[in-house]
Amino acid sequence: MPPRRQVPETKRRVPRQARSAETVALILEASAQILEARGLAGFTTNAVAERAGVSVGTLYQYFDDKRAILVALARQEVEATLTELRKATTAPEEATVEGRARAAVRAIVNGFRGRLRARKAVVQAVLAQGSGVEVMAPVAAFIAAQPRLLLPAFTDVQLFVLSRALLGTIRAAVLEEQPFFRSRAFEDELVRLIAGYFRAIIAT
Amino acid sequence: MPPRRQVPETKRRVPRQARSAETVALILEASAQILEARGLAGFTTNAVAERAGVSVGTLYQYFDDKRAILVALARQEVEATLTELRKATTAPEEATVEGRARAAVRAIVNGFRGRLRARKAVVQAVLAQGSGVEVMAPVAAFIAAQPRLLLPAFTDVQLFVLSRALLGTIRAAVLEEQPFFRSRAFEDELVRLIAGYFRAIIAT
Amino acid sequence: MPPRRQVPETKRRVPRQARSAETVALILEASAQILEARGLAGFTTNAVAERAGVSVGTLYQYFDDKRAILVALARQEVEATLTELRKATTAPEEATVEGRARAAVRAIVNGFRGRLRARKAVVQAVLAQGSGVEVMAPVAAFIAAQPRLLLPAFTDVQLFVLSRALLGTIRAAVLEEQPFFRSRAFEDELVRLIAGYFRAIIAT
Amino acid sequence: MPPRRQVPETKRRVPRQARSAETVALILEASAQILEARGLAGFTTNAVAERAGVSVGTLYQYFDDKRAILVALARQEVEATLTELRKATTAPEEATVEGRARAAVRAIVNGFRGRLRARKAVVQAVLAQGSGVEVMAPVAAFIAAQPRLLLPAFTDVQLFVLSRALLGTIRAAVLEEQPFFRSRAFEDELVRLIAGYFRAIIAT
DNA sequence: GATGAATGAGTGTTCATTCAT
DNA sequence: GATGAATGAACACTCATTCAT
Numbered sequence: 001m002p003p004r005r006q007v008p009e010t011k012r013r014v015p016r017q018a019r020s021a022e023t024v025a026l027i028l029e030a031s032a033q034i035l036e037a038r039g040l041a042g043f044t045t046n047a048v049a050e051r052a053g054v055s056v057g058t059l060y061q062y063f064d065d066k067r068a069i070l071v072a073l074a075r076q077e078v079e080a081t082l083t084e085l086r087k088a089t090t091a092p093e094e095a096t097v098e099g100r101a102r103a104a105v106r107a108i109v110n111g112f113r114g115r116l117r118a119r120k121a122v123v124q125a126v127l128a129q130g131s132g133v134e135v136m137a138p139v140a141a142f143i144a145a146q147p148r149l150l151l152p153a154f155t156d157v158q159l160f161v162l163s164r165a166l167l168g169t170i171r172a173a174v175l176e177e178q179p180f181f182r183s184r185a186f187e188d189e190l191v192r193l194i195a196g197y198f199r200a201i202i203a204t
Numbered sequence: 205m206p207p208r209r210q211v212p213e214t215k216r217r218v219p220r221q222a223r224s225a226e227t228v229a230l231i232l233e234a235s236a237q238i239l240e241a242r243g244l245a246g247f248t249t250n251a252v253a254e255r256a257g258v259s260v261g262t263l264y265q266y267f268d269d270k271r272a273i274l275v276a277l278a279r280q281e282v283e284a285t286l287t288e289l290r291k292a293t294t295a296p297e298e299a300t301v302e303g304r305a306r307a308a309v310r311a312i313v314n315g316f317r318g319r320l321r322a323r324k325a326v327v328q329a330v331l332a333q334g335s336g337v338e339v340m341a342p343v344a345a346f347i348a349a350q351p352r353l354l355l356p357a358f359t360d361v362q363l364f365v366l367s368r369a370l371l372g373t374i375r376a377a378v379l380e381e382q383p384f385f386r387s388r389a390f391e392d393e394l395v396r397l398i399a400g401y402f403r404a405i406i407a408t
Numbered sequence: 409m410p411p412r413r414q415v416p417e418t419k420r421r422v423p424r425q426a427r428s429a430e431t432v433a434l435i436l437e438a439s440a441q442i443l444e445a446r447g448l449a450g451f452t453t454n455a456v457a458e459r460a461g462v463s464v465g466t467l468y469q470y471f472d473d474k475r476a477i478l479v480a481l482a483r484q485e486v487e488a489t490l491t492e493l494r495k496a497t498t499a500p501e502e503a504t505v506e507g508r509a510r511a512a513v514r515a516i517v518n519g520f521r522g523r524l525r526a527r528k529a530v531v532q533a534v535l536a537q538g539s540g541v542e543v544m545a546p547v548a549a550f551i552a553a554q555p556r557l558l559l560p561a562f563t564d565v566q567l568f569v570l571s572r573a574l575l576g577t578i579r580a581a582v583l584e585e586q587p588f589f590r591s592r593a594f595e596d597e598l599v600r601l602i603a604g605y606f607r608a609i610i611a612t
Numbered sequence: 613m614p615p616r617r618q619v620p621e622t623k624r625r626v627p628r629q630a631r632s633a634e635t636v637a638l639i640l641e642a643s644a645q646i647l648e649a650r651g652l653a654g655f656t657t658n659a660v661a662e663r664a665g666v667s668v669g670t671l672y673q674y675f676d677d678k679r680a681i682l683v684a685l686a687r688q689e690v691e692a693t694l695t696e697l698r699k700a701t702t703a704p705e706e707a708t709v710e711g712r713a714r715a716a717v718r719a720i721v722n723g724f725r726g727r728l729r730a731r732k733a734v735v736q737a738v739l740a741q742g743s744g745v746e747v748m749a750p751v752a753a754f755i756a757a758q759p760r761l762l763l764p765a766f767t768d769v770q771l772f773v774l775s776r777a778l779l780g781t782i783r784a785a786v787l788e789e790q791p792f793f794r795s796r797a798f799e800d801e802l803v804r805l806i807a808g809y810f811r812a813i814i815a816t
Numbered sequence: 817g818a819t820g821a822a823t824g825a826g827t828g829t830t831c832a833t834t835c836a837t
Numbered sequence: 838g839a840t841g842a843a844t845g846a847a848c849a850c851t852c853a854t855t856c857a858t
Contacts, residue, residue: 019842045828055844056829066828124328127379136380157384161373161393168372169365175336180361189365193397196404200396249853250820259819260854270853453832454841463840464833474832536652536736540787565792569781569801576780577773583739584748588769597773600812601805608808631821657849667823672850 285315443526489519
């Protein structure tokens with residue numbers, strides 16, 4: 001005989017005050033730490049609350065669900081990486097295909113610095129739930145926003161392959177803990193992969 | 205899967221008799237079906253046993269763990285795909301770079317034919333556990349075994365990027381349930397990606 | 409309502425000022441609405457406070473307990489029904505047994521007009537707690553106060569049976585949400601029941 | 613991220629074996645005891661399991677829900693009372709209206725012997741859930757099955773009033789713990805109530 | 817070897833109540 | 838007096854795993 005919520009009606013409180021925003025940040029940070037230290041399996045609401053130094057009740061004041069925490073975390077990571085990417089790809093000096101590719105590769109690889117396990121868990125969890133599309137939306141927006149001079153008339157499939165080949169390879173290196181992950185050689189190959197694909201498309 | 209003992213072997217008994225092998229196959233098939241129909245969340249030992257028409261006890265006679273079932277399933281899939289790949293890449297008629305790339309792409313994509321949800325779940329689960337490396341070993345072996353004539357003087361990093369870019373993109377398409385997954389356009393782009401990278405390496 | 413301290417008073421403060429009485433009324437009205445709309449399960453202090461437009465804190469300023477709200481609500485309803493009953497049974501024109509019985513039946517059934525769900529919930533809740541006797545006291549007082557001319561030499565047991573048969577049947581109709589609850593047929597039968605009992609007593 | 617039951621598909625085990633039936637009986641008995649001792653509020657699945665000397669898991673092997681336990685208990689009680697009633701009302705010697713009414717009153721009053729609190733709780737709980745109709749079905753069936761000689765052409769409303777007036781009065785006496793509950797005087801009045809109603813109907 | 821009833825630690829989530837502001 | 842963020846005990850329920858038969 002569970003609570004049996006009839007008409008949910010009221011949404012979870014949106015943090016408006018400074019104190020609240022702080023609490024939310026605390027919870028997200030705690031979540032990342034738990035994920036990093038114990039993986040997805042150890043990511044329990046009680047563990048998160050304890051680590052964040054708040055009660056479970058507080059946690060549920062700000063998040064509808066355990067899922068919601070993961071989604072928020074994912075969004076935060078995506079946003080951070082996109083910010084890096086934006087910064088990197090708008091630098092005027094990187095005008096060549098290789099130059100831009102290298103800037104992008106670096107931004108992403110650097111984005112993966114630290115909290116690898118947490119990132120992995122977040123990615124897994126978000127994919128495991130249906131929330132993938134929701135979280136990936138900003139990425140798609142970012143890609144679509146690229147000046148068409150550089151990505152001349154790319155199809156959706158091409159954009160997909162381009163982005164996932166890059167991200168997928170980096171993720172694999174992270175997950176498999178490849179020693180060359182942060183090496184120049186790895187960076188070079190990624191640039192070659194991207195630039196090669198670019199050239200192949202244009203050549204058609 | 206809570207307690208998770210030390211370092212468990214994957215299979216408890218090696219099935220020697222026909223009856224046993226049959227039971228194991230039954231369990232794996234049932235697992236794939238459950239995974240396909242209800243996803244990872246619905247993949248419970250009781251559900252698998254019921255579907256397989258055996259008791260949970262029997263299931264535990266052949267598998268140490270719930271984990272072990274997933275690992276066995278993953279191994280089976282990898283093996284099947286590698287077999288396809290071997291067949292595809294040794295066909296004498298595929299002599300061009302594009303021809304061989306396309307053969308490989310097709311073999312892998314076809315490997316993912318049917319039971320996408322099951323595959324997705326298996327991939328997720330295996331990644332979520334530490335078993336990734338274990339399962340990926342045959343893949344590495346396969347790559348290493350390629351005649352150096354075709355992959356002339358490729359470095360390890362290059363082989364890594366080559367394989368992971370391809371597998372990573374396909375995996376992303378599966379996990380994100382992209383509608384173009386089995387389209388010709390997607391195949392074309394993958395071929396272009398691989399061939400472009402090949403050309404870029406050789407051009408150096 | 410877990411801890412449930414010793415023997416709590418029902419109201420914390422007797423509202424002396426207009427403002428306070430208003431707040432109490434607001435809370436009771438909100439409670440009735442919530443009960444009506446979401447049933448006993450949806451009757452949470454937070455929901456009530458929100459609906460009433462006050463904070464939970466304020467709510468606890470006027471009521472010791474969640475229980476106390478329900479009791480106050482029940483008392484209010486009982487009082488209202490008794491007022492109706494008093495009015496109905498003192499009308500001089502209803503001189504026959506049937507006439508008086510019908511007047512009483514109508515007063516009670518009308519008392520249950522509207523907010524059936526709320527009433528049902530209140531009855532349930534009050535019964536579920538030990539507060540039944542407390543709430544029923546005014547009813548007993550009312551019955552005892554009837555002029556002995558009309559209820560000539562009725563024993564206590566007879567008064568009990570008379571009142572409970574009537575109230576119990578009506579309550580059952582409410583709780584079971586019988587469609588004929590407000591029909592003339594139902595009223596007729598209740599009158600018959602009461603009048604029949606009356607006659608049977610007198611006949612002895 | 614709760615279990616999220618996708619497709620319930622499999623029903624709870626129906627006890628087929630002797631051992632199982634015993635366990636079910638154990639659980640029901642424990643439930644009645646808990647209800648009697650601690651009321652509806654103390655009726656938790658863990659408490660029941662502990663009292664029954666089984667684990668919660670076992671409990672859930674036989675009952676879908678906490679609700680289901682209550683429903684089963686209610687059905688058991690109803691069935692027992694009906695059995696008594698059937699026995700009482702088919703005795704050939706009770707041919708008069710008063711005779712049959714008295715037999716019925718006695719059967720029901722005796723049915724309320726012992727475990728009053730448990731009964732009360734069960735009734736409340738079942739009514740609070742939507743299960744009332746389900747549980748009451750056998751009662752309706754019983755009433756409908758009465759020979760029309762005795763209940764000549766009673767309408768549904770009349771049957772409702774007849775049964776609820778009787779049951780409601782008895783229940784009120786139980787809930788209010790009236791000292792005269794098992795007295796002859798009370799029985800006499802109930803008989804009078806029923807017989808009077810009967811006569812009033814027939815007289816029309 | 818096979819069975820499946822039993823286990824029980826562990827999980828997500830709720831909500832009455834408090835108290836610093 | 839009023840507020841509402843925070844609390845945390847408590848609950849229903851699941852499911853991997855065991856072991857007596």
